[in-house]
Amino acid sequence: MFQELFQNYLVLIKGAGDLATGVAWRLRRSGFPVAMTELEHPLAVRRAVAFAQAVFDGHHTVEGITARRCTLEEAPQVLAAGEIPMLVDPEGRSVAALQPRVLVDGIMAKRNTGTRLDDAPLVVALGPGFSAGVDCHAVIETNRGHFLGRVIWEGPAQKDTGIPGAVTGVGARHSRVLRAPIHGFVEPAYRIGDLVPQGAVLARVWNRQGESAPIYAPFPGVLRGLIHPSVLVPAGMKVGDLDPRVAPEHCFTISDKSLSIGGGVLEAILGYFFGEQSRQPSQGRPGVAQHRKANPEQRETS
Numbered sequence: 020m021f022q023e024l025f026q027n028y029l030v031l032i033k034g035a036g037d038l039a040t041g042v043a044w045r046l047r048r049s050g051f052p053v054a055m056t057e058l059e060h061p062l063a064v065r066r067a068v069a070f071a072q073a074v075f076d077g078h079h080t081v082e083g084i085t086a087r088r089c090t091l092e093e094a095p096q097v098l099a100a101g102e103i104p105m106l107v108d109p110e111g112r113s114v115a116a117l118q119p120r121v122l123v124d125g126i127m128a129k130r131n132t133g134t135r136l137d138d139a140p141l142v143v144a145l146g147p148g149f150s151a152g153v154d155c156h157a158v159i160e161t162n163r164g165h166f167l168g169r170v171i172w173e174g175p176a177q178k179d180t181g182i183p184g185a186v187t188g189v190g191a192r193h194s195r196v197l198r199a200p201i202h203g204f205v206e207p208a209y210r211i212g213d214l215v216p217q218g219a220v221l222a223r224v225w226n227r228q229g230e231s232a233p234i235y236a237p238f239p240g241v242l243r244g245l246i247h248p249s250v251l252v253p254a255g256m257k258v259g260d261l262d263p264r265v266a267p268e269h270c271f272t273i274s275d276k277s278l279s280i281g282g283g284v285l286e287a288i289l290g291y292f293f294g295e296q297s298r299q300p301s302q303g304r305p306g307v308a309q310h311r312k313a314n315p316e317q318r319e320t321s
């Protein structure tokens with residue numbers, strides 16, 4: 020029933036990292052046809068649960084849903100097979116070619132890299148860098164806390180402070196985010212899902228200038244994500260994620276945060292085309308201004 024109802028509501032998602040993947044997975048499970056775009060060398064860290072991995076491997080399956088790298092001409096066949104076309108399209112040319120009913124900006128650049136309000140009948144953006152009513156119709160809150168996954172129909176999401184969320188088990192003493200000590204390529208010493216002891220060299224960054232620098236584990240944990248070794252990264256860039264919870268299975272399943280954000284996008288689509296927002300498209304969600312004033316929590320980085 021829902022497959023037939025939603026078959027003409029193509030959703031194009033820009034970006035295919037773990038948060039965008041949670042959105043794509045939830046929409047596809049709900050019956051929406053979904054296509055995604057990515058860079059030639061995606062920057063996804065949580066690659067086991069990111070459809071961006073299909074760019075490297077040709078196809079990638081996350082919890083029963085498969086994304087397949089293809090050309091724009093091959094996209095209809097991939098959609099007909101019930102899969103997600105993965106298009107290498109950093110310039111966003113597929114927007115005009117596919118003419119989606121919904122465009123979701125899931126790049127998570129913390130700024131608008133080119134999405135416009137007139138890109139589709141409904142344009143939804145994830146997190147900071149956008150303002151609903153200006154460069155998109157709706158913004159989804161991506162900051163962990165009381166408002167995670169909320170749909171904002173007027174104004175921006177909470178601002179980005181660049182401070183990652185506190186790590187369960189080690190609090191604010193250490194960051195779960197692993198960064199490149201120098202520019203270069205990341206050579207892993209462990210695989211995603213492996214248990215890593217504190218102080219271990221979990222990866223090295225090397226470059227063609229002959230430099231090499233280790234990345235140490237700041238605490239014992241599970242390697243939750245690591246950027247693909249073919250990606251050239253600048254010094255200081257996020258390249259990995261270490262989780263102190265001894266739960267390797269979490270590395271291979273979509274996170275609660277991603278699913279919550281996916282639920283927000285699903286609500287925005289259904290509300291805009293079929294629900295209350297379709298009858299009052301120019302009105303903002305009640306309480307947006309109040310929630311921004313009453314929630315001074317610092318934003319975590321994705």
